Amino acid sequence: DAKTTQPPSMDCAEGRAANLPCNHSTISGNEYVYWYRQIHSQGPQYIIHGLKNNETNEMASLIITEDRKSSTLILPHATLRDTAVYYCIVRGADYKLSFGAGTTVTVRA
Amino acid sequence: DGGITQSPKYLFRKEGQNVTLSCEQNLNHDAMYWYRQDPGQGLRLIYYSQIVNDFQKGDIAEGYSVSREKKESFPLTVTSAQKNPTAFYLCASTVDKYSNQPQHFGDGTRLSIL
Numbered sequence: 634d635a636k637t638t639q640p641p642s643m644d645c646a647e648g649r650a651a652n653l654p655c656n657h658s659t660i661s662g663n664e665y666v667y668w669y670r671q672i673h674s675q676g677p678q679y680i681i682h683g684l685k686n687n688e689t690n691e692m693a694s695l696i697i698t699e700d701r702k703s704s705t706l707i708l709p710h711a712t713l714r715d716t717a718v719y720y721c722i723v724r725g726a727d728y729k730l731s732f733g734a735g736t737t738v739t740v741r742a
Numbered sequence: 743d744g745g746i747t748q749s750p751k752y753l754f755r756k757e758g759q760n761v762t763l764s765c766e767q768n769l770n771h772d773a774m775y776w777y778r779q780d781p782g783q784g785l786r787l788i789y790y791s792q793i794v795n796d797f798q799k800g801d802i803a804e805g806y807s808v809s810r811e812k813k814e815s816f817p818l819t820v821t822s823a824q825k826n827p828t829a830f831y832l833c834a835s836t837v838d839k840y841s842n843q844p845q846h847f848g849d850g851t852r853l854s855i856l
Contacts, residue, residue, distance in 0.1 A: 665842050667844055669844075674830075674850070674852070675849055675850065676746075676748075676832050676834075676847035676848050676849045676850050677785070677832070677847045678847070679844040679845070679846060679847075682842070682844055684842075720784065728839045728840060729787055729790075729800070730785075730787075730845060731784075732777075732784035732785035732786075733784045734782070734783065734784055735784065
């Protein structure tokens, strides 16, 4: 199963774009990349997912490199409410999601 | 609104007691999942169910049991055999196991030992 590597923490200024990196160098050709975030004491919230093309929705953009070994989640205009733990996940061959420790993002005023 | 409802939000268990956590969804999803989260860590899969009357063990099933008698409901019982039950429990669902559609989560139940 593909594993992901994320930085443990990062800060971002309010109103600026937040770029969250994720490495998944062992990803297989048909495995999707999913991004979730979790605000303290709540369930994980789905953000976006993609296979090979870049994706955008009302919450974020997902940029996947051409070799698919890494991706970047972009929050275009970070707000204080975006402070959360962000998880990058590649679903395994057994269709399970494996959540690591994620990246703790702190948006500062 | 469609979604996943977990109850109760907080639960306390006495030594030797079994407790049951509720998870209900009205999304018409076939697949449902139970995860456990310990402080500062990611989620670990306890059990999952692809269809009514069928379920599979996840990575940490010991001390837990589940049932899936209805499509909408997937209750989790934390038995007295689970020696360290204090954790945040999360239920999720998705269209089906094989779909690339994402799992959606409830707001969790926080279980503590009295």
